[in-house]
Amino acid sequence: MRRKVKGVMAVALIAGLVAATACSKTDNNAKPSASPSSPAASSSASASPASETNQALEVSTVRASDPYLKFDPGESFDKNAVYDAYEKDVGVKITNKWIADASQFQEKLKMAIASNDIPDFFPVDASQLQQLIEADMIMDLTNVYDKNANDYTKQFMTKDGGLQMKTATFDGKLMAIPQTGNPYGSQFLWVRKDWLKKLNLPEPKTMQDVMTIAEAFKTKDPGGTGKSYGIAINKNLYDGVTGLTGFMNGYHAYADIWIDDGAGKLVYGDVQPQMKNALQALQDMFKKGLIDPEFAVKDTGKASELLYGDKVGLVYGAEWSPAQLVNGAVKDGKVVQDWGVYPLPSVDGEPAKSQIGIGVGTYYVVSKEAKHPEAVIRLLNQYIESDNNQTEENKVYEFGKDRVEKSSNYWLLNPLTAYNQTNTNGDVLPNAIANKDESLLKTKDQKTRYGRAMKYVNGDVSMWWEYMISGPNGAVSLYPNIKKNNLFEQNKFYGAPTPTMVEKNAILLKKRDEVFIKIIMNQAPIDEFDKFVADWKKLGGDQITQEVNDWYAKVK
Structure with missing residues (x-):
């Protein structure tokens, strides 16, 4: 989710601000507070080799360009203030083996792995990690990490109890550094x-309320457009906004994750009876004209135009959804749409749980041929320190040599990143903003968000989106109750893709999406779901389930 929001923001200012926080950092990422004189701050200084040697350790990597990264004048991926700072502060000289456009990076990386032409360290996904282990191309980092990671880094990387580090551990060996992140991001209903108020409707508490609201918004057309719908969705059913994940979770259906069956075994969410119930509800909505009949050919941006144009007033989305909604909510310096955010309504008396993953999608691996693997851990130490205990000096890692925020996503120049595995934004920000009390703020992220939200409070309507995320009645204000009642359904499978997954999963997912969309659009009867389940099992699903449970038996 961190990356998905970037492609859907139409306003350049919002794209620049939010891509760096709401998705790429804050989704995963509140940051612990520590003063420059704290043990946390001093630990990285003790790890710096600057006083030990005049010779920098050189390590190579590969990079993907990013449309949201703006270089300072005269700079590039090869020569920039971030690379210079790492060389100065921790004695690590970073070189780029190659740089590729983001759209071509994965293909080029696959070719590099296949030809064993890899740099010293580089980012991979879980499948590539498994491939590299089997090919004996990457280094066991157990001892390197233990000797070179400082105490603060070790504490930071295991705030979740060590689960994310465990995903990078194979047969007791640490084979990669996970790009840690906060998985506890809920879906919400935005109305x-x-x-x-105009239609005298109650706020939504149940799925029946959702249906009632959707029908009223469709039939009574409160936006006065002459062509309205009940809910906004798009062809990518699981997008962070205008997706259906939150809707399905309201039926206790969980897409593309493995859940406990109650008897100690794992089962795949997509093929459970609850998914059929959710699809039936969506098909009924489609029959009533509550869903845009062209949704299957629209991406998030196109689907969102219905929201901007007052044709839809109900949508499921992540906490950062206001960064999308702002394009219609704020016009000509005025807030013209009043959106509210609500916890996921449930179809029955059992509270709805928002599905979440483990929080890791990227791993940093080190080639067995790397001469200085310890340099990679030095980079990790320094990034965690500078990102969580920011001083005027180390602001260079986020903003460049002038140390001034320019909405340029300059921090993307860091070749290795790790984020907090939890945050306290929901406990802190709403109260701080409501009471205008900066003393409550604990992290850099909270201070940044508070500053933007207070701009809105003081009349800058362009910051409406931040207020809707972080303010007293914003999305994060709902998290304390969600966490207190453990309203998350976390994916129970965090191992490397199984052999049959690698071979069959892409086909199975494609088939799933085709069948689900046909059912929603009433082009196939609801019983087509049962046929899909039977086909899924025969085409590899049963074997995948066996492999997943073999793994589960070893780790639980």
Whole structure:
């Protein structure tokens, strides 16, 4: 999710601000507080080799360009203030073996792995990690990490109890550094409160309320457009906004994750009876005209145009959804749409749980041929320190040599990143903003968000989106109750893709999406779901399930 939001923001300012926080950092990422004189801050200084040697350790990597990264004048991926700072502060000289456009990076990386032409360290996904282990191309980092990671890094990387580090551990060996992140991001229901008031409708608490609201928004057309719908969705059913994940979770259906069957075995969420119930509800909505009949050919941006144009007033989305909604909510310097955010309604008396992953999608691996693997851990130490205990001096790692935020996503120049595995934004920000009390703020992220939200409070409506995320009635204000009641359904499978997954999963997912969309659009009867389940099992699903449970038996 961190990356998905970037492609859907139409306003350049919002794209620049939010891509760096709401998705690429804060989704995963509140940051612990520590003063420059704290043990945390001093630990990285003790790890710096600057006083030990005049010879920098050189390590190579590969990079993907990013459309949201703006270089300072005269700079490039090869020569920039971030690379210079790492060389100065921790004695590590970073070189780029190659740089590729983001759209071509994975293909080029696959070719490099296949030809064993890899740099000293580089980012991979879970499948590539498994491939590299089997090919004996990457280094066991157990001892390197133990000797070179400082105490603060070790504490930071295991705040979740060590689960994310465990995903990078094979047969007791640490084979990669996980790009840690906060998995505890809920889906929410976003509704036009001004329309609820106009039509005298109650705020949504159940899925029946959702249906009632959707029908009223469709039939009574509170936006006055002459062509309205009940809910906004797009062809990518699981997108962070205008997706259906939150809707399905309201039926206790969980897409593309493995859940406990109650008897100690793992089962795949997509093929459970609850998914059929959710699809039936969506098909009924489609029959009633509550869903845009062209949704299957629209991406998030196109689907969102219905929201901007007052044709839809109900949508499921992540906490950062206001960064998308702002394009219609704020016009000509005024807030013209009043959106409210609500916990996921449930179809029955059992509370809805928002599905979440483990929080790791990227791993950093080190080639067996690397001469200085310890340099990679030095980079990790320094990034964690500078990102969580920011001083005027180390702001260079986020903003460049002038140390001034320019909405340029300059921090993307860091070749290795790790983020907090939890945050306290929901406990801190709403109260701080409501009471204008900066003393409550604990992290850099909270200070940044508070500053933007207070701009809105003081009349800058362009910051509406931040207020809707972090303010007293914003999305993060709902997290304390969600966490207190453990309203998350976490994927129980965190191992490397099984052999049959590698071979069959892409085909199975494609088939799933085709069948689900046909059912929703009433082009196939609801019983087509049962046929899909039977086909899924025969085409590899049963074997995948066996492999997943063999893994589960070893780790639980």
